[in-house]
Amino acid sequence: MISLRHFIKHMFTFEHLCWRYKYCLSLIGCWPPLHSKRQLFKRFFVNLCIVTLILIQIFALISSANELDTIIEIMTYLLPLLGMDTPYFAVYLNIEKTLYFYNHSITDWKKLESEEERNIFRKYVKDNTNYVIILSVGYGLIFISLKPIYLDIVSPLNVTRPRQAIIPVEFLFIDKDEYFYLTFFIIFITGFVSGFATVTSLNLLFYGVQHGCALFEYVGYKLEHLIDENEFNQEIPISKIYEKIHQRIINNVNLHKRAFEYVDILNSICGHFFFIAILFEVLIIGVDFFKLKTTRNSNKSNEQLFLLICYIPSNVFVVYITCNMGQKILDTSTDVLEKARMVPWYLLSPKMQKEGILIMIRSMKPCYLTIGKMFVSSHQLFTSIVRTAMSYATMVHSIG
Numbered sequence: 001m002i003s004l005r006h007f008i009k010h011m012f013t014f015e016h017l018c019w020r021y022k023y024c025l026s027l028i029g030c031w032p033p034l035h036s037k038r039q040l041f042k043r044f045f046v047n048l049c050i051v052t053l054i055l056i057q058i059f060a061l062i063s064s065a066n067e068l069d070t071i072i073e074i075m076t077y078l079l080p081l082l083g084m085d086t087p088y089f090a091v092y093l094n095i096e097k098t099l100y101f102y103n104h105s106i107t108d109w110k111k112l113e114s115e116e117e118r119n120i121f122r123k124y125v126k127d128n129t130n131y132v133i134i135l136s137v138g139y140g141l142i143f144i145s146l147k148p149i150y151l152d153i154v155s156p157l158n159v160t161r162p163r164q165a166i167i168p169v170e171f172l173f174i175d176k177d178e179y180f181y182l183t184f185f186i187i188f189i190t191g192f193v194s195g196f197a198t199v200t201s202l203n204l205l206f207y208g209v210q211h212g213c214a215l216f217e218y219v220g221y222k223l224e225h226l227i228d229e230n231e232f233n234q235e236i237p238i239s240k241i242y243e244k245i246h247q248r249i250i251n252n253v254n255l256h257k258r259a260f261e262y263v264d265i266l267n268s269i270c271g272h273f274f275f276i277a278i279l280f281e282v283l284i285i286g287v288d289f290f291k292l293k294t295t296r297n298s299n300k301s302n303e304q305l306f307l308l309i310c311y312i313p314s315n316v317f318v319v320y321i322t323c324n325m326g327q328k329i330l331d332t333s334t335d336v337l338e339k340a341r342m343v344p345w346y347l348l349s350p351k352m353q354k355e356g357i358l359i360m361i362r363s364m365k366p367c368y369l370t371i372g373k374m375f376v377s378s379h380q381l382f383t384s385i386v387r388t389a390m391s392y393a394t395m396v397h398s399i400g
Contacts, residue, residue: 014109014118017125017207021102024200028088030095043092049193050085052186057081060170070168075287077167080315083280085194087202090273097269101208104262108215120217124210131321132203167191202318208266209325209369215259216332216367220339222252223359227344245348249355256336256359260367263329267370274322275372278385281319285389288312319385326369326377337363 025031029042057078064070091098112118169176169187176183226248231241288311340360345353369377 014105014122014125017128018102018106021200021204021207024196025091025204028197028200030091030098032099034095046088046193046197047092049190050088050197053190053194054078054081054085056169056171056187057167059172060168063170072287072291074168075283076291076311079280079284079287081194083277083284084198084202084318086273086277086280087205088194088197088200090269091201091204094269097265098204098208100265101204101211105207105211108211108218117218117221120221121211121214124207124214128203128207128210131206132199134317135199135202205270206321206325208270209329212259212263212266212367213325213328213332215255215262216329216336219252219256219259219359220332220336222248222255223336223339223343226252227347242349242352246352246355249352253355253358256362259333260362263367263369271370272372274369274377275374278319278322278371278375281315282385282389282392284315285312285319285386286392288315289390289394316386320382323377323379323382323385326371326381327379329369330366330376330378333363333367 022031026039027042028046029039029044031039033039057074061071061074061078064074109118109121112121167187169183171183171186174183227245231244232238292309292312337360340356340363343356345356348356371377371381375381
């Protein structure tokens with residue numbers, strides 16, 4: 001029990017976060033040396049699994065004979081796959097930049113001087129670990145459909161229980177019924193590899209955003225402690241005290257500038273890919289709500305209804321995390337301005353006052369996470385996405 005408690009506690013540390021990203025990125029071939037044969041093969045295998053999983057669902061869509069229920073069933077799985085794979089390709093096509101997150105966070109962590117400063121960054125590390133657990137569990141809900149296979153192994157009957165694929169697929173040269181376990185193996189392996197790459201990449205990008213939030217909160221913390229009253233009570237020449245304060249102001253200006261540059265690089269990596277993912281998520285939520293309405297009004301199994309009830313919040317939650325992190329970037333960058341205004345600049349020299357104005361002027365323009373350079377990631381965008389998706393679902397359901 002003690003070892004388990006220690007392991008769980010260690011999961012939420014910064015050191016474990018660094019190890020987790022290094023290990024997981026290495027497994028999908030996105031860790032140096034990038035051009036070694038082993039890493040190239042890993043990236044090829046991951047891409048092959050993702051493309052295979054997409055193609056066998058597209059084949060099923062083509063052979064659906066324009067049946068609406070079948071199309072909706074296929075789109076329920078195909079759209080999330082297309083949407084959730086965009087973070088992986090954001091990492092895959094920007095490997096050098098995404099490694100910048102890792103190096104940047106380690107560099108910043110080493111510069112922290114007190115336990116209070118480390119706690120600022122630890123708070124976001126804990127949030128990120130919670131996200132990866134929730135995302136992993138949510139992705140695993142898809143395997144609920146394997147219950148007949150589990151029961152055949154654990155509690156076999158004289159007659160084999162009805163079996164179905166994990167997701168609706170179609171193979172060109174393989175009979176799904178005759179070679180069920182072969183097709184099951186292909187779907188399971190491609191689905192697992194694709195899911196692992198997606199969760200790893202999505203969590204890396206999420207932590208990249210959270211580290212940006214931590215940087216802005218750290219700047220605010222340093223501004224709050226810019227002037228230490230205890231220094232004036234010590235036998236230190238006043239000129240030395242003002243030199244220290246001046247150096248802190250310079251460090252804060254540079255740190256604030258670095259935080260904005262960090263978010264700009266983050267937007268260059270994530271902006272377009274998050275836009276594609278959000279478009280798919282609108283369609284996903286709309287399809288899910290439409291399917292929920294049709295399932296509830298028909299004589300479908302309770303298991304299918306339960307799967308949908310679990311599946312819809314998972315998709316909505318992914319959108320919420322993305323928008324919530326954008327809101328955090330907005331809030332933490334805006335808070336810097338408020339913290340800067342609370343500093344008693346009138347006690348400092350005109351030169352130091354002018355340097356402090358640099359932070360306030362830059363903070364007047366809020367920093368934000370862009371979605372395709374057209375939308376700002378925020379709570380307002382989240383409500384608009386959900387409202388739009390439900391409107392589409394209601395419209396399609398009324399037409400049907």
